[in-house]
Amino acid sequence: MDSRGLLIAVPGDVREFENYRWHASPSTYLDALVEVAGAVPVIVPALVSETGLGTVLDRVDGVLLTGSVSNVHPERYGAAPSPAHEPYDPARDRLTEALIRMALARGLPLLAICRGHQELNVALGGSLATEIQEGEGRMDHRVRPHPEQGERFALRHPVAVTEGGALAQIVGAAPIQVNSLHRQAIDRLAEGLAVEALAEDGTVEAVSVKGAEGFALGVQWHPEYWAASDAPSRAIFEAFASACRTYRDAR
Numbered sequence: 001m002d003s004r005g006l007l008i009a010v011p012g013d014v015r016e017f018e019n020y021r022w023h024a025s026p027s028t029y030l031d032a033l034v035e036v037a038g039a040v041p042v043i044v045p046a047l048v049s050e051t052g053l054g055t056v057l058d059r060v061d062g063v064l065l066t067g068s069v070s071n072v073h074p075e076r077y078g079a080a081p082s083p084a085h086e087p088y089d090p091a092r093d094r095l096t097e098a099l100i101r102m103a104l105a106r107g108l109p110l111l112a113i114c115r116g117h118q119e120l121n122v123a124l125g126g127s128l129a130t131e132i133q134e135g136e137g138r139m140d141h142r143v144r145p146h147p148e149q150g151e152r153f154a155l156r157h158p159v160a161v162t163e164g165g166a167l168a169q170i171v172g173a174a175p176i177q178v179n180s181l182h183r184q185a186i187d188r189l190a191e192g193l194a195v196e197a198l199a200e201d202g203t204v205e206a207v208s209v210k211g212a213e214g215f216a217l218g219v220q221w222h223p224e225y226w227a228a229s230d231a232p233s234r235a236i237f238e239a240f241a242s243a244c245r246t247y248r249d250a251r
């Protein structure tokens with residue numbers, strides 16, 4: 001399969017350091033796009049207008065929404081802000097809401113990871129729960145602090161994949177082992193989403209967009225970290241790349 005020339009839009013997170021405001025993306029996502037999907041990532045700064053986004057989306061073959069320690073602002077899903085919802089990145093919220101809406105309208109392949117998976121639910125009208133580990137019967141999905149990134153991203157718990165669903169077509173219907181670095185999760189599932197995987201405590205671990213024209217998948221875990229070495233993680237990136245090639249070739 002020829003992935004040459006694939007361009008994938010990746011939203012920038014806004015960060016302040018070294019006296020500058022940066023629009024940045026962690027390399028783990030970019031590495032997976034380059035090394036496994038064979039694509040060229042294009043970081044979109046969170047200051048581009050909708051017209052500018054249209055120009056970007058005219059040229060790219062897919063959109064990858066990354067994870068981030070920041071949370072979707074609760075006012076976006078009708079909840080009152082509190083310290084338990086922080087930290088925020090309102091510029092990224094605006095960017096990803098538009099990217100999701102515009103990508104789905106065009107049938108542009110969309111892979112949404114962790115914060116991205118949560119953004120997809122909110123963009124389609126769903127809501128999020130915060131500090132989920134405090135809920136009755138819920139597991140602790142937060143990252144285990146460790147100096148080694150490999151330990152922080154270790155595969156930690158199984159998820160049950162929905163039989164006959166879009167994710168099952170990619171990774172198979174048997175449970176898969178995933179990592180976990182989040183303290184929020186989908187609360188009210190958007191009507192437009194189908195559940196593709198569940199954790200043992202009922203956390204919605206993967207979704208797809210019902211009736212989407214193209215590939216449109218959200219996962220609460222981080223396949224990018226193990227995309228080079230873990231079969232299900234790799235399969236997700238390969239399926240995304242394949243959908244991006246199909247989109248490019250049909251353009």
Ligand SMILES: N[C@@H](CCC(=O)NCCCC(=O)O)C(=O)O
Nearest residue numbers: 067068069070114115182183184
């Ligand atoms: N902030 C949200 C989304 C979690 C997420 O995207 N985590 C990635 C950060 C990885 C790290 O800690 O290095 C939540 O907490 O639910």
